[in-house]
Amino acid sequence: MATAQAWIPSILGYALMFHLYYTLPASNSSYKYLRTRRHQTFPIHATVLYRTEQARETRLKFLICAIASAWAKSWMFNREVKPALSEEPSDEDxxxxxxxxxxxxxxxxxxxxxxxxxxxxxxxxxxxxxxxxxxxxxxxxxxxxxxxxxxxxxxxxxxxxxxxxxxxxxxxxxxxxxxxxxxxxxxxxIGYCPQFDAIFEELTGRETLQLFGLLRGLRRELITARALILADKLGFIEHLDKQVFQYSGGNKRKLSTAIALLGSxxxxxxxxxxxxxxxxxxxxxxxxxxxxxxxxxxxxxxxxxxxxxxxxxxxxxxxxxxxxxxxxxxxxxxxKFSEGFTLTIKMSVSESAPMSEQVDVVKDYVTSNFQEPKLMEEYQGLLTYYLPDSTMAWSQMFAIMERARRVCSIEDYSIAQTTLEQIFLQFTKYQRTDNI
Ligand SMILES: Nc1ncnc2c1ncn2[C@@H]1O[C@H](COP(=O)(O)OP(=O)(O)O)[C@@H](O)[C@H]1O
Ligand SMILES: [Mg+2]
The missing domain is CATH 3.40.50.300 (P-loop containing nucleotide triphosphate hydrolases)
Structure with missing residues (x-):
């Protein structure tokens, strides 16, 4: 009975340790790489801890808890709630x-x-x-x-x-x-550059690349050569021998990218x-x-x-x-998704008539030559139109505008397709933000 009581606190202690190891999010330290790879590195950690325990009884307790927590973890995964997946949406692209x-x-x-x-x-x-x-x-x-x-x-x-x-x-x-x-x-x-840099802060950039190269099974000479090339091409060669904690956020991203590109x-x-x-x-x-x-x-x-x-x-x-x-x-x-064009017109400054009259001439011209043009912006002689007719040929649009240059006070103009940025914004406005 007395022995059982003596076991309880240490079993609980170990159980808590394993629980934290598995469930806590990786912290922002050099330990992070091991923590983000904890499923792979756990056996190493467990072995080290086991070897440091001297008493046979403590080792036994440790083993029981390790096995029990590993089992509990896999049980938790297996009972993960998986709601039924919806059918393929009919409106899919x-x-x-x-x-x-x-x-x-x-x-x-x-x-x-x-x-x-x-x-x-x-x-x-x-x-x-x-x-x-x-x-x-x-x-x-x-x-x-x-x-x-x-x-x-x-x-x-x-x-x-x-x-x-x-x-x-x-x-x-x-x-x-x-x-x-x-x-x-x-x-x-696979070479992988994670979103959050998983690198050892105490190592230098060069040592980091050497370490990851060795983990990849590359020869030392090859790693040295590749590290130099990558650092040069990615633009952090002057920081190669600095410790990572001195790197700026941008340089850490470059180092992480270099790690991903290092192997072949x-x-x-x-x-x-x-x-x-x-x-x-x-x-x-x-x-x-x-x-x-x-x-x-x-x-x-x-x-x-x-x-x-x-x-x-x-x-x-x-x-x-x-x-x-x-x-x-x-x-x-x-x-596929562009819904027309953007026409930008820059008015030329002319002495012959007031600017507002010249702008009106251009507006009339655009309205009578394009289908339903929409004036988006007018600012200091700069007019931006949205042209919704996406079927109009480029040659036709340029011909109209070249004619406009001859009859109106236009210094310059440009016609552009709707940008990918606009397409992106159109799609992502439906992104949920409740659980971010
Ligand atoms: N470890 C996690 N536990 C619970 N929810 C998560 C976890 N990681 C991501 N999510 C959720 O999953 C969704 C997708 O996240 P994520 O894959 O990080 O998106 P992205 O990389 O495109 O920003 C988000 O709703 C986020 O809150
Ligand atoms: Mg992300």
């Missing part, structure tokens, strides 16, 4: 449907030929559906963009693909290896690689990403910047509430 059909039609024997295939990938956090049955493929030398505002489900998608979060339903295959059943093989083929993996996941990076440095990161795809490696990139996706992605999708709402090349999306 045709391109998204085509991609879904294509991904789901790839049979087991052909999966090996594809870099990445996701089939009905789904993530529930309790009852919150974060990723809703997404299916897509990523080819070699393709940069596939997941574009969406906060809470759209981009990071959850990566976490499932990296085995950091369980997959609620569906599966994904990296060069034929299932994420659900062969996550170790999957890791060998055929697939690279970049979760918001340029968040916090200044505009000039952003371009350096973009060039590095372009070089990666040119070298025949597939990249999946998340971003909230349409400009970034337009610059880098061969195909992109806009993700809202865990679903894809459109998918295709940037130009395809522009053609």
């Amino acid at each position: 045709e391109d998204v449907k085509d991609e879904t059909r294509h991904a789901e039609s790839i049979d087991l024997s052909s999966l090996r030929k594809h870099n990445l295939v996701a089939k009905k990938l789904t993530k529930y956090y309790g009852k919150n559906l974060a990723v809703n049955q997404i299916s897509f493929t990523v080819a070699d030398d393709e940069c596939f963009g997941l574009l969406g505002v906060n809470g759209a489900g981009k990071t959850s998608t990566f976490k499932m693909l990296m085995g950091d979060e369980t997959i609620s339903s569906g599966d994904a295959y990296v060069q034929g290896h299932s994420v659900k059943t062969h996550i170790r093989r999957v890791h060998e083929h 993996t055929r697939l690279v996941f970049l979760d918001e690689p340029t968040t916090g990076v200044d505009p000039a440095a952003k371009r350096q990161v973009w060039r590095a990403v372009r070089r990666t795809t040119r070298a025949g490696r597939g990249v999946v990139l998340t971003s909230h910047s349409m400009e970034e996706c337009e610059a880098l992605c061969s195909r992109l999708t806009i993700m809202v509430n865990g679903r894809f709402h459109c998918l295709g090349t940037p130009q395809h999306l522009k053609n």
